[in-house]
Amino acid sequence: KICDLAVGSAAFLVETCRQLAEELLKAWRHHGGRPQFPGDETEELLAMRLIAQHCLYGVDRNSMAVDLAKLSLWLATLAKDHPFTFLDHAIRCGDSLVGLTRRQIEDFTWGPPTGQRFLFAEDVRKRTAAALRERQALLALGDDYTSPQLKREKLEAAEERLELVRFIGDAAIAAFFSAAKDKAREQKRIELAARISDYLAKGDPSQRPTAEVTSLRSGEFPIRPFHWEVEFPEVFDRDNPGFDAIVGNPPFMGGSKITSSNGDAYLEWLKVLNAETSGNADLVAHFFRRAFDLLASNGSFGLIATNTIGQGDTRAGGLRWICAHGGTIYAARKRYKWPGFVAVVVSVVWVTKEFHSGPMDLDDESVPLITAYLFHAGGNDSPSALNANHGRAFKGVGVNGMGFTFDDTDKHGVTSPIALSRELITEDRRNAERIFPYIGGEELNDSPTLSHSRFIINFEELSEGEARKWPALFRILEEKVRPERSKSKDLRCRERWWQFERPRSDLASLLSNFKRTLVCSRVTPHLTFAFLPARTVFADSLIVAAFDQHGSLCILQSRPHELWARFCCSTAMDLMRYTPSDCFETFPFPAGFEASAALEAAGREYYEFRTALMVRHNEGLTKTYNRFHDPEETSPDILRLRELHAAMDRAVLEAYDWPDLIPQCQCEFLLDYEDEDDGAEDTGRRRKKPWRYRWP
Numbered sequence: 001k002i003c004d005l006a007v008g009s010a011a012f013l014v015e016t017c018r019q020l021a022e023e024l025l026k027a028w029r030h031h032g033g034r035p036q037f038p039g040d041e042t043e044e045l046l047a048m049r050l051i052a053q054h055c056l057y058g059v060d061r062n063s064m065a066v067d068l069a070k071l072s073l074w075l076a077t078l079a080k081d082h083p084f085t086f087l088d089h090a091i092r093c094g095d096s097l098v099g100l101t102r103r104q105i106e107d108f109t110w111g112p113p114t115g116q117r118f119l120f121a122e123d124v125r126k127r128t129a130a131a132l133r134e135r136q137a138l139l140a141l142g143d144d145y146t147s148p149q150l151k152r153e154k155l156e157a158a159e160e161r162l163e164l165v166r167f168i169g170d171a172a173i174a175a176f177f178s179a180a181k182d183k184a185r186e187q188k189r190i191e192l193a194a195r196i197s198d199y200l201a202k203g204d205p206s207q208r209p210t211a212e213v214t215s216l217r218s219g220e221f222p223i224r225p226f227h228w229e230v231e232f233p234e235v236f237d238r239d240n241p242g243f244d245a246i247v248g249n250p251p252f253m254g255g256s257k258i259t260s261s262n263g264d265a266y267l268e269w270l271k272v273l274n275a276e277t278s279g280n281a282d283l284v285a286h287f288f289r290r291a292f293d294l295l296a297s298n299g300s301f302g303l304i305a306t307n308t309i310g311q312g313d314t315r316a317g318g319l320r321w322i323c324a325h326g327g328t329i330y331a332a333r334k335r336y337k338w339p340g341f342v343a344v345v346v347s348v349v350w351v352t353k354e355f356h357s358g359p360m361d362l363d364d365e366s367v368p369l370i371t372a373y374l375f376h377a378g379g380n381d382s383p384s385a386l387n388a389n390h391g392r393a394f395k396g397v398g399v400n401g402m403g404f405t406f407d408d409t410d411k412h413g414v415t416s417p418i419a420l421s422r423e424l425i426t427e428d429r430r431n432a433e434r435i436f437p438y439i440g441g442e443e444l445n446d447s448p449t450l451s452h453s454r455f456i457i458n459f460e461e462l463s464e465g466e467a468r469k470w471p472a473l474f475r476i477l478e479e480k481v482r483p484e485r486s487k488s489k490d491l492r493c494r495e496r497w498w499q500f501e502r503p504r505s506d507l508a509s510l511l512s513n514f515k516r517t518l519v520c521s522r523v524t525p526h527l528t529f530a531f532l533p534a535r536t537v538f539a540d541s542l543i544v545a546a547f548d549q550h551g552s553l554c555i556l557q558s559r560p561h562e563l564w565a566r567f568c569c570s571t572a573m574d575l576m577r578y579t580p581s582d583c584f585e586t587f588p589f590p591a592g593f594e595a596s597a598a599l600e601a602a603g604r605e606y607y608e609f610r611t612a613l614m615v616r617h618n619e620g621l622t623k624t625y626n627r628f629h630d631p632e633e634t635s636p637d638i639l640r641l642r643e644l645h646a647a648m649d650r651a652v653l654e655a656y657d658w659p660d661l662i663p664q665c666q667c668e669f670l671l672d673y674e675d676e677d678d679g680a681e682d683t684g685r686r687r688k689k690p691w692r693y694r695w696p
Contacts, residue, residue: 403480
């Protein structure tokens, strides 16, 4: 029994059908027992059709995709004389991630068994058992040539028996999606359970929660639940329940997009369905969890995933949980370039629901272990955040409203010209108290002098009455920010529209004691830190680390920290995504680093040389470090920068009391990855290979 949880056009099932048919042919030729088939067919087509009918299953929330999947398999098996519906029992429409087990339907709950038995529980069991008998009889009929009508009748009989079971399950899920709070959901669950019991006991149709189920299926974000154990009872009511294998390419969707595409309640459902997941995990992690739950013991799945499957919250909620609950990753491709699409990079992961002692296959290399990080050594769990690092690094502010800014590069007329900010300060010097420099990741990486090109009105967390004490600035926000904020779904954004959406008051309070602070770009090809004035509004494209000493820069810019950050971070395509929780708060700084004269000296010399180099060549951080990592770059300035970087690394290793590692930690030019098609681009130019000057 093999399934695709997001079947789409059934490309994976078609290939599965072909490969299994080849094995069936080998078995017939070796053992005999091949059925008879019409003279105008071949045994290859017969084998494929039997595999399709008896072994393959697929589910998709899109009804058109379901029809396309059945058509693909129908065409692949050349079943031209068979009804198009010959796979209706196995290719079904529904949401693979929203559904209940049979026991949950009996208990009318989406959580663990409650111990509360409802009058309809026995009816659910009987109806599911009857449907199983009909479906088993359907599968036993063999090929469609002799019994298409009888097969349809068996499927219709099974469907009739399951109609009430589905409805009860859908009603329980409707109770969950009916409210935003657990207490209200529980009250609705109890109410609907009582109404269904009355409806069945007394035959009172007014008690049937039809409206609630209809609303679930046809609301703003319609849900069509799929109760796996009920829909495919022959798969789950056997000695080793579950699928033997699961294949496919489940959808990728970042955590924030899950709510915008499916509603807030959908994400809450996923977190209830899959314990120990956060709202930041990619949707594909939930498909991995669902696939693992649906596997039989000793079963396996092979799935394509976003390349963040082994990173950050997606790893923690997906592969980490699977590895901690009896799963073994026995093969993986960490980075696979999707054919025909320049920017699409995926991972492919194979997992078995059993202990597997190895060897494993990681990127075509034999290794003793593959962890949830898709790494050949170590553990699966995330490193713990360290108390000493708490409250020292922050993501920049989330503004939500470009009307706050003064920006001469804006071509849409949303911002105000910088000349206006100067006029306002000339008219009233107090306006300078609320007009701040504003800088984001692009300016940090591109400016040779690390200069900002924008200013921003910053009322921090002042009340409306307090903010009105700067009337000219307040009027700008009333005109340029308030109209858009009034449309926001977020209550705080609507009610406190003169403030940034995420003002980061804790960061502002901390930086009030600093003249300068370290910052880095949140998404970047090169991890580079720089000092900027503390009285600046830092965009959420920046990470701010509240340090003002060169010794701190020495550590954060060093290769030990970069190695840690690259291992712990998630990525956006091939760019690293530096986050305080994953990369900074977990990083163990050496003892006494802030008082180390050696670190301070190494960091100062490096930083001052780099600053002068950038001005001298009129190049920002990105261009400077592109040259730094280019094996063909031999400029004396770049060679000297590499030497100073190595000196920083040595100072950091000494600070950790690891001088014995220094001889091993010698840099060389190495590729981070190499794609098979790293040839010419469409423009005729060759793509630059991802060299990095790093430790081996």
